[in-house]
Amino acid sequence: MKSYTYFPGCSSEATAVGLDISTRAIAEVLGMELKELEDWNCCGSTPYGSLDETESIVIAARNLALAEKTGLDLVTPCSSCFVTLNKARIHMMEKPQLKEKVNAALSAANLEYKGTVKVRLLIEALMSDITTKQISGKVKKPLKGLKVAPYTGCQEVRPRFGFDHPENPVALDDIVTAVGADVVPYPSKCKCCGGSAVIAEEGLTLELMYRLLDDAAKNGAECIVTPCPLCQMNLDAYQGKVNAKYNTKFNLPVLFVTQLIGVAVGLKADQLGLKKNIVSPNKVLAKYL
Amino acid sequence: MGKTQSMNFVKEVSQVLGGEGVNLCMQCGTCTASCPSAHIWEYTPSEIIAMVRAEMRDEVLSSSSMWCCLSCYSCTVRCPRDVEPTNLFHALESLAVKHGYKPKNTSTPVMYKNFVKSIKKNGRVSEFQMMMGYYMSTNPFAALGMISVAWNLLSHGRMPLSAKKIKGKKDLDKIIKKLNEVRGAQ
Structure with a gap:
């Protein structure tokens, strides 16, 4: 059993609650002990950094300082938390004066950031520490015949923090293969879904989502699998809006990769938060649940 | 030209976290070609960088361009000069907010503020x-x-x-x- 400090991220309490439920469920089966970081705050994400980068680093640093006390690697399933916390870490590593300023601020809450904590992505930990071999070994219901379009999204692999290829990521493909499903290759695999612009620039994001859904469907996918909370929310909750705008009939369930693994290792729909999915995955998963 | 300073906008940008790479740009256009939202930018990613270099402070900071960045980091991983355009656009956003610019035709700043x-x-x-x-x-x-x-x-x-x-x-x-x-x- 390997232990980690777990950083769920704000979306785990709302739009991506299914990611949190399924992450905790598969961690138990795969022998990962996830200890939730006590009283974590929002990482700041892109919006905070766009308004005030230094202040955003300070609020990210509170989490890093708290995590450091545990002596464990920090693991998050959220791509935005991963990028934001790592960006803060690297800025402070490269600019000692900034780190000093941040520590002066943290001292107001009796905290200190030393620079020792590692920030890791859940799927990187799955690949590096658990390995696909061990995942395969735990599979009780191979997802034989299920055609899956792996969608990594942007911030799991870009900018580079040492995990997977930034333009042709393969980790997700390896996981899909490890649970017995078929990988559907499609050209848009690494294109952006629009992210948080879905609120202020809905037209643009519906266009990007349409291209992705169309590409995955045309190449024969029965479902899309992603590790990213925002990609899942967009492609799942806005699929109806895409259909209305483009006069299409997409009905592609969008699963979290943790849900896919969960089904394969024999967990039930309730244990994986599958009822939280808006485009129902019941039909495509019926054979395996 | 600038609201509070003139002829040192490049320096001002390069001193903001994330803006350090502005001087490295060689205008190859890879960022624009890689950008999934470039078609809705008021000035494309490479144009806005050229405008910073040309000291067009008011035009840059009042533009909606950088607010169209989706933070997909495609430009950042492709930039042959390591400009880190994504971070540069966020640096421009933070400068615009700091100096009270309110870009037209985008409500992204309002979304960010509510966040x-x-x-x-x-x-x-x-x-x-x-x-x-x-x-x-x-x-x-x-x-x-x-x-x-x-x-x-x-x-x-x-x-x-x-x-x-x-x-x-x-x-x-x-x-x-x-x-x-x-x-x-x-």
Whole structure:
């Protein structure tokens, strides 16, 4: 059993609650002990950094300082938390004066950031520490015949923090293969879904989502699998809006990769938060649940 | 040309976190070619960088361009000069906010402000409160177009209406206050 400090991220309490439920469920089966970081705050994400980068680093640093006390690697399933916390870490590593300023601020809450904590992505930990071999070994219901379009999204692999290829990521493909499903290759695999612009620039994001859904469907996918909370929310909750705008009939369930693994290792729909999915995955998963 | 300074905008940008790479750009256009939203930018990614280099401070900071960045980092991984355009665009956004520019034709700054407001209130983001704040400060009627999506999320238990406050909220306030004291003193 390997232990980690777990950083769920704000979306785990709302739009991506299914990611949190399924992450905790598969961690138990795969022998990962996830200890939730006590009283974590929002990482700041892109919006905070766009308004005030230094202040955003300070609020990210509170989490890093708290995590450091545990002596464990920090693991998050959220791509935005991963990028934001790592960006803060690297800025402070490269600019000692900034780190000093941040520590002066943290001292107001009796905290200190030393620079020792590692920030890791859940799927990187799955690949590096658990390995696909061990995942395969735990599979009780191979997802034989299920055609899956792996969608990594942007911030799991870009900018580079040492995990997977930034333009042709393969980790997700390896996981899909490890649970017995078929990988559907499609050209848009690494294109952006629009992210948080879905609120202020809905037209643009519906266009990007349409291209992705169309590409995955045309190449024969029965479902899309992603590790990213925002990609899942967009492609799942806005699929109806895409259909209305483009006069299409997409009905592609969008699963979290943790849900896919969960089904394969024999967990039930309730244990994986599958009822939280808006485009129902019941039909495509019926054979395996 | 500049609102408060002239002929040193490049220096000003390069001193903001994330803006350091502005001088490395060689105008190859890879960022624009890689950008999934370039077609809606007022000036394309490479144009806006050229405008910074040309000291067009007002035009850059009042533009909606950088607010169209989706933070997909495609340009950043492809840039042959390591300009890190994504971070540069965020640096331009933060400069625009700091100096009170309000770009037309984009409500992204309002969305970002409501996002940060939600963090400052509770220590975590409440997606519901952030959305409500956004629609109230832009166009409340536009929220009607969101009913189907909101209902999808609500009925699937993915949009709690109340927000959780972290225990260390006061600590977070103190940390931010202290940072601003330290910054003010410099």
